[in-house]
Amino acid sequence: MTGQGPSSIMAERRRLTNLAYRLLGSLAEAEDAVQETYARWFAMSPQQQEAIESPGAWMTTVAGRICLDQLRSARARRESYVGEWIPEPLPEPTGGTPADPADRVTLDESVSMAFLVVLESMTPAERVAFILHDVFGYPFAEVAEIVGRTPAACRQLASSARRRIRSAQPPPTPAAEMAGIVREFRKAWEAKDVQALIGLLDPDAVAIADGGGLVPAELRPLEGGERIAHTFVAFADRVPGITLLESTVNGQPGLVVQQEGVTVTVCAFAVAGGRITRMWAVRNPEKLRPWT
16 A cells, blocks of 8 residues: 555646656646646556555656657657747746646756757657656666666667757856846847847857747748847837847746737747857747746
8 A cells, every 4th residue: 555645646746747848848748748647547446556656656657658659749740840849938937836837847957948959859769768867867777667678778868868968058158147148139129239139149140930830930040140130120120019028938038028918929048158149939829828
């Protein structure tokens, strides 16, 4: 007998949401995966539930496998996605009770937009092995059960994922420095000052927008600081009455673009050498639900 009542089972929800969001890069899909995990638990008889030695470990295994299946089918879905696919941005916690799935995700470097984008380049098995072992500290024997490979193979998967992270991630910029650069970017964008924007952007900067085919957005990455600066000023000219707000996006300094009080774009940044090297502008309204 495990002595796991419904309340201790429900207490797993935050941990499972944290895991599923890092695995899927989508809050909506993470919430569905967690719901499905609970549905499978509650579909069992009390005798079946009592036979499970560690319900928490059982739920992790089930959620991990659901996410792995999701990632495999997501690859095909994302190939047919209109334009670029960017992970779903997370707002700052509201500080209330975590009824909202967004408030259940702990914001650390493993949910920064730059980190999630690198995770997108991994195979599903690499991503699951890496997140479970390196981020959540699960031993490879447990990871192997979820991924369906040997512990040695999972060790290899996590190792190749680590190499990808290392080669793609610049040294972290202190939050205060990054916030200052994002603030200057906001001021220059508000002033429609092309030269100031060019000065803040790395000459080889890349900006990616995600409209999901539901709202206008650049379908391909914008390359080069000058081109990005002109495009952002043109956007401000074309869309009247926008308000730019500094905000925390996935735990890091970012910007929120509002039109008549409605969030229409969330921008995340990567900074290296005192300049913006990457920008991600999420415009797909389905990914902005936690921001409204």
